[in-house]
Amino acid sequence: MISVQNLVKEFPKKDGSKFYAVDDVSFTxxxxxxxxxxxxxxxxxxxxxxxxxxxxxxSGGTATIHGWDIRKDPDKVRENLGFLSxxxxxxxxxxxxxxxxxxxxxxSMVDKDITQRMDEMAELLDMKDFMDKKIEFLSTGMxxxxxxxxxxxxxxxxxxxxxxxxxxxxxxxxNIISFIRSCKERGKCVLFSTHIMREAExxxxxxxMIHKGKILAEGSLDLLREETGQxxxxxxxxHYVNLFSxxxxxxxxxx
Amino acid sequence: MNFxxxxxxxxxxxxxxxxxxxxxxxxxxxxxxxxPVLIIGFNAIMTRQTGVLEERGATVAIIDxxxxxxxSRLIAGLEEIxxxxxxxxxxxxxxxxxxxxxxxxxxxxxxLAGDGLIKYHIYIQYDAANERSNMTYGKIFDVLExxxxxxxSDQLQISGISPELMNMxxxxxxxxxxxxxxxxxILGMFLPYIMIIMLFTGAxxxxxxxxxxxxxxxxxxxxxxxxxxxxxxxxxxxLTIITLSMLNLIVNLFSISFSxxxxxxxxxxxxxxxxxxxxxxxxxxxAMLPLATLFAAILLSxxxxxxxxxxxxxxxxxxxxVSMIMAMISFLPAIEMNSLMAMIPIVNISLLFKAVMVNEYxxxxxxxxxxxxxxxxxxxxxxSIKLFNNEGVLMRSDDDSSSLKGIKKNRANFFxxxxxxxxxxxxxxxxxxxxxxxxxxxxxxxxxxxxxxxIALPVFILLKVLKMKAAPVLxxxxxxxxxxILIPFIAIPATVIVAILxxxxxxxxxxxxxxxxxxxxxxxxxxxxxxxxxxxxxxPGFCEELLFRGLxxxxxxxxxxxxxxxxxxxxxxxxxxxxxxxxxxxLLGALLGYLTLRSGSIIHSMIAHTxxxxxxxxxxxxxxxxxxKLVMMxxxxxxxxxxxxxxxxxxxxxxxxxxxxxxxxxxCAES
Numbered sequence: 001m002i003s004v005q006n007l008v009k010e011f012p013k014k015d016g017s018k019f020y021a022v023d024d025v026s027f028t029x030x031x032x033x034x035x036x037x038x039x040x041x042x043x044x045x046x047x048x049x050x051x052x053x054x055x056x057x058x059s060g061g062t063a064t065i066h067g068w069d070i071r072k073d074p075d076k077v078r079e080n081l082g083f084l085s086x087x088x089x090x091x092x093x094x095x096x097x098x099x100x101x102x103x104x105x106x107x108s109m110v111d112k113d114i115t116q117r118m119d120e121m122a123e124l125l126d127m128k129d130f131m132d133k134k135i136e137f138l139s140t141g142m143x144x145x146x147x148x149x150x151x152x153x154x155x156x157x158x159x160x161x162x163x164x165x166x167x168x169x170x171x172x173x174x175n176i177i178s179f180i181r182s183c184k185e186r187g188k189c190v191l192f193s194t195h196i197m198r199e200a201e202x203x204x205x206x207x208x209m210i211h212k213g214k215i216l217a218e219g220s221l222d223l224l225r226e227e228t229g230q231x232x233x234x235x236x237x238x239h240y241v242n243l244f245s246x247x248x249x250x251x252x253x254x255x
Numbered sequence: 256m257n258f259x260x261x262x263x264x265x266x267x268x269x270x271x272x273x274x275x276x277x278x279x280x281x282x283x284x285x286x287x288x289x290x291p292v293l294i295i296g297f298n299a300i301m302t303r304q305t306g307v308l309e310e311r312g313a314t315v316a317i318i319d320x321x322x323x324x325x326x327s328r329l330i331a332g333l334e335e336i337x338x339x340x341x342x343x344x345x346x347x348x349x350x351x352x353x354x355x356x357x358x359x360x361x362x363x364x365x366x367l368a369g370d371g372l373i374k375y376h377i378y379i380q381y382d383a384a385n386e387r388s389n390m391t392y393g394k395i396f397d398v399l400e401x402x403x404x405x406x407x408s409d410q411l412q413i414s415g416i417s418p419e420l421m422n423m424x425x426x427x428x429x430x431x432x433x434x435x436x437x438x439x440x441i442l443g444m445f446l447p448y449i450m451i452i453m454l455f456t457g458a459x460x461x462x463x464x465x466x467x468x469x470x471x472x473x474x475x476x477x478x479x480x481x482x483x484x485x486x487x488x489x490x491x492x493x494l495t496i497i498t499l500s501m502l503n504l505i506v507n508l509f510s511i512s513f514s515x516x517x518x519x520x521x522x523x524x525x526x527x528x529x530x531x532x533x534x535x536x537x538x539x540x541x542a543m544l545p546l547a548t549l550f551a552a553i554l555l556s557x558x559x560x561x562x563x564x565x566x567x568x569x570x571x572x573x574x575x576x577v578s579m580i581m582a583m584i585s586f587l588p589a590i591e592m593n594s595l596m597a598m599i600p601i602v603n604i605s606l607l608f609k610a611v612m613v614n615e616y617x618x619x620x621x622x623x624x625x626x627x628x629x630x631x632x633x634x635x636x637x638x639s640i641k642l643f644n645n646e647g648v649l650m651r652s653d654d655d656s657s658s659l660k661g662i663k664k665n666r667a668n669f670f671x672x673x674x675x676x677x678x679x680x681x682x683x684x685x686x687x688x689x690x691x692x693x694x695x696x697x698x699x700x701x702x703x704x705x706x707x708x709x710i711a712l713p714v715f716i717l718l719k720v721l722k723m724k725a726a727p728v729l730x731x732x733x734x735x736x737x738x739x740i741l742i743p744f745i746a747i748p749a750t751v752i753v754a755i756l757x758x759x760x761x762x763x764x765x766x767x768x769x770x771x772x773x774x775x776x777x778x779x780x781x782x783x784x785x786x787x788x789x790x791x792x793x794x795p796g797f798c799e800e801l802l803f804r805g806l807x808x809x810x811x812x813x814x815x816x817x818x819x820x821x822x823x824x825x826x827x828x829x830x831x832x833x834x835x836x837x838x839x840x841x842l843l844g845a846l847l848g849y850l851t852l853r854s855g856s857i858i859h860s861m862i863a864h865t866x867x868x869x870x871x872x873x874x875x876x877x878x879x880x881x882x883x884k885l886v887m888m889x890x891x892x893x894x895x896x897x898x899x900x901x902x903x904x905x906x907x908x909x910x911x912x913x914x915x916x917x918x919x920x921x922x923c924a925e926s
Contacts, residue, residue, distance in 0.1 A: 011647070012647075050476075050650075053479075053480045054479075054480070055476060055479045055480060055646065055650065056646050056650070057646060075482065075484060078480060078481065078482045078483075079482045081480070083480035085476065086473075087473050087476045088473070088474075088476050088477040088480065089472050089473035089474040089476075089477060090474065090477070091267075091271060091472075091474055092472065093271045093274040093275060094267075094270070094271060094274075098267075098270075102263070102267045103481055105263045106260060106263055106264075106481045106482050106483045107481070107482045108482065150477070154482070
């Protein structure tokens with residue numbers, strides 16, 4: 001389970017002022033649930049996820065991953081988290097099995113367990129042919145599969161995927177989609193981000209809309225439809241963005 | 256820290272680095288090939304080249320203005336040199352020589368020596384920068400010396416004296432150094448240099464790959480989200496760099512040692528069997544290990560800071576230059592290892608290396624070298640861990656630079672520390688290349704031109720370009736009278752204190768003579784007093800203040816007043832291009848910065864600056880007067896006791912100034 005409480009992440013700007021990439025964000029994602037963080041580019045999705053994965057330190061608020069606080073127990077958080085994003089590249093000079101074994105060892109797994117799990121996953125994702133190849137010679141789709149195995153080798157209860165399908169062709173993207181579904185089937189808590197409305201519609205149990213670092217709306221697709229009176233997720237999203245901009249304008253007038 | 260995870264990271268990095276063909280080539284393969292090719296190849300070329308030169312021979316013009324039997328004999332001797340041809344010099348001899356048609360011109364002259372003897376003078380004109388001409392000179396010189404010996408021994412025989420007389424005193428040196436030590440001396444000269452550079456290069460190739468390379472290939476985040484701490488990652492990578500640079504060093508050491516031995520055995524010198532003793536190699540490796548660690552830690556920091564490998568290599572190059580220069584100390588014959596030298600990194604290794612090679616090192620120096628390096632290593636590792644924990648630095652990637660460009664376009668945000676440093680560098684270059692020339696031509700005019708054109712004018716041009724009003728930006732506002740009255744009470748004692756400080760520095764670490772002379776010139780310009788005062792006091796007081804207290808504080812505003820004062824004072828001191836006065840000028844700069852930033856008016860510091868510079872002038876002019884004599888020890892130095900009343904007055908005046916300007920903070924924050 002992921003629980004985010006009043007999370008703030010600010011960055012200093014060159015002129016000395018502050019930029020709030022994540023501004024007082026709270027939401028939860030339960031086990032056996034797929035939650036989608038939906039927003040346009042630059043909305044704060046990646047920053048939120050980087051804070052959750054302990055790559056960034058929060059400036060305010062906190063979050064727990066499987067009960068572990070990201071501020072107090074970053075080691076425990078990482079142990080219980082599988083993280084995948086467009087920025088999690090692979091070591092090209094390693095062979096596939098070496099690469100996966102490296103991360104398995106970092107997760108303190110014994111070699112026997114790593115081998116067993118690697119074989120399972122290779123079977124499942126149809127990777128047997130290229131387990132001994134160097135990663136630099138793999139195709140994008142193959143690399144994606146290696147990334148998936150890397151992120152789940154330690155069987156974490158929580159999965160975070162940042163724009164996992166961006167830059168992938170349809171067939172490769174399908175691998176990811178089915179992977180996300182299978183994670184839920186195994187009772188994991190899955191949080192993924194996207195700016196593609198259709199992906200959110202198809203996969204998410206609940207959608208958290210984020211814009212300019214703030215939460216716009218949160219709920220299941222049905223709930224959001226009900227609240228806005230719109231059917232299409234595109235329209236729903238635009239509806240909330242407009243609402244948000246009006247609010248900001250009103251606030252500006254008050255000053 | 257989980258050491259098991261460190262080892263997992265270390266093993267993986269090592270495997271990965273060794274799979275990189277480029278790294279493998281530069282660290283391991285290159286030294287194995289390089290030295291044999293370099294040493295043996297160079298050797299072969301050298302011997303061949305000399306042979307070829309002699310075979311090609313030379314054409315030499317002869318001017319014989321003596322024409323005696325002896326001069327003919329001398330020329331006949333020369334003509335026996337194989338491949339040399341001699342021609343009588345014509346009118347165009349100089350033209351032929353310049354056109355390199357002839358390699359040398361030999362002129363024979365004679366004169367009468369004291370006892371009625373004829374003395375022969377032979378002038379050999381040659382071009383030492385030309386290999387062929389140089390060789391010609393050497394040959395001719397040798398042959399003439401031989402003929403001279405023959406001539407003398409003939410004369411002696413005629414006079415009935417045994418020619419053996421010429422060898423009456425037989426001088427011979429006996430070398431006690433064994434071939435091992437001789438080899439050590441040769442190696443001790445250049446080996447430290449090569450080793451230190453190799454260590455650096457080996458480490459830098461690996462270091463750039465390990466963090467900046469990971470950023471470039473987007474694998475860093477993969478590692479950061481895994482179950483491994485940042486400390487463990489840093490130490491793992493750090494060990495990788497050390498291991499590979501030491502490996503590189505060992506390969507180098509053996510390759511050099513082997514090639515040299517081969518070269519010496521070929522050269523036929525009496526050095527067969529001379530090699531590097533194993534013990535020396537072990538001591539050197541022990542001493543090089545801390546240096547490898549230091550390089551590793553610094554290079555890892557650079558790699559962590561850089562966005563990509565190219566940037567890392569850019570940052571490494573100045574460090575490389577400094578290391579090279581420090582390593583070169585082993586070439587200097589006069590400098591030897593002592594306890595002080597043992598504390599300076601790189602220099603200590605270089606000198607220790609030299610001492611070890613001739614087996615004349617002291618264990619205490621080895622210990623100091625290792626210890627002092629270890630202290631630096633700890634600082635450097637601490638720094639790289641700090642840097643690795645700084646997410647802003649760690650997650651910096653290429654996309655960040657685009658947002659920087661956007662800010663640069665914005666006029667309001669022109670005043671960034673980065674732009675400040677760029678401005679400062681440009682001004683410094685202008686000062687160095689342009690202003691110094693002006694001052695050489697005419698000191699007084701040059702000084703004024705420097706102040707007005709190099710220092711003040713660009714400030715106004717810049718503000719014009721930025722479409723900003725000069726007065727508010729530069730804080731040109733009328734100060735309050737009661738503050739203004741205090742300024743002499745601050746400036747005069749401050750000048751005195753700083754002068755005594757400079758005097759004190761001079762007494763421990765005397766300024767060089769020529770430096771004092773050039774400083775003295777300032778007060779001996781052929782100008783009336785008011786003229787000198789304008790040049791030396793008023794012009795700098797106004798122009799330098801506009802730049803250093805007007806413009807520069809704007810660039811560093813975001814750091815707050817205190818840091819701003821320190822930074823601008825450092826720039827001010829650096830701008831004077833004068834290491835001897837750095838500290839005094841820095842202190843003055845800090846005081847002037849305080850006066851302006853605290854009060855919000857640059858007029859204060861302009862007046863204080865003028866007073867400071869003017870006072871030195873007035874003292875030198877009126878050094879004869881009774882009042883001045885009261886505080887002066889001699890014509891140049893103040894009495895040390897003067898510092899006490901000066902400090903009291905300065906303290907009281909500054910306290911009053913601080914109180915009068917309570918509102919100062921707001922003024923500083925505004926704008």
